[in-house]
Amino acid sequence: MNKIIEIVKELDTNTVYQELSHPQSGGICVFVGSVREITNNEQVMALEFETYESMALKEMHKLADVALEKWNLNKVVIKHAVGKKDVQDPVVIVGASSAHRTACFEACRFLIDTLKETVPIWKKEMFKNKSVWVSAHP
Amino acid sequence: MNKIIEIVKELDTNTVYQELSHPQSGGICVFVGSVREITNNEQVMALEFETYESMALKEMHKLADVALEKWNLNKVVIKHAVGKKDVQDPVVIVGASSAHRTACFEACRFLIDTLKETVPIWKKEMFKNKSVWVSAHP
């Protein structure tokens, strides 16, 4: 299986190298998105992620397929967490492995950029006295 | 300590996320280089890495410092393996974490590209009937 697509409660960053490893891959590029404690100078207490799971998984598979089509990749991983996440927790992992490094770098950047645009997952920032759905308003 | 620089016998890919994690980092980008079984249509049995260790560590520190200067990074990791490595073994890990993802992607690519140009490490490809020092000859 050349793609691993998951939506999970807890992301495990330790397995991704094993998952992307391949005898024909000389390069593996992984991006992990994690919870940052400050947004616009305000302290973030936590993030809450919600998803339309059936559709999100479909979109993640499409995303992986586009990357596999566009670059010469041996493996692709896309995983996203849902639920409440604290500062420094991983919330998303995307990665690709390829014979040469340019392909996996470009694919990895494409995966995270496009995931943020198309996959139906929503993030609420929890501040001390309020909470905000990110990007909801102009 | 915002940089972790190592030359080791065995690379552990499981610790790098922990090492790059930072409360002010929203993005972590990691590149792992691993042994590919085929080079120029020939089967590689193993790679053998040799280093001028004191100088290699100096050059790796310089590399990290240039990246920390050029991008707004919270953490940088550069690790290289030495000795005999089999197909699929990791041989190099570079990574960076930053508030936003563009910085860590660019820095990660810079780290691996520049490491390959400046750090005194040499790789010998072991084929069935011969061995070749990579890049030694035009």
Added chain:
Amino acid sequence: MDLLFFGIAKDIVGASQIKMDFGGKLPKSVSDLKSALKDKYPEFSKLSSLAVAVNSEYADDNVQLQSNDEVAIIPPVSGG
């Protein structure tokens, strides 16, 4: 018509799934549905964007709706 709501859309209508009563005038297309929603909940007009998914695929404004479709209201996504 059964509708699914996520993120801020869920907050606006106060539920994650509702059987919407459009006063007997069921929207025929995605475009009709968006208009009807914005009429009923003016907050939808204030969002950065508003998309609709039919059977878990993004649907253009001109897509026609069937009574047994799974229809979801997709406010601006913000994963990652």
Added chain:
Amino acid sequence: MDLLFFGIAKDIVGASQIKMDFGGKLPKSVSDLKSALKDKYPEFSKLSSLAVAVNSEYADDNVQLQSNDEVAIIPPVSGG
């Protein structure tokens, strides 16, 4: 003069560290050293590049050599 050799340079001279005898005419600069090496071991002229490190820093051709320097011969690197 003590010299360190790595990678293919080690194979060319057959040792990782040697006290090089330049016939009493010690090279004064990096440039002199490279010429002397290429004279003694023609294989060095066939490499893609040849660098010298003095006290574990890359040294330009015009760097002057001292007798107590740690001098290393750096064939084309190929890490990663």
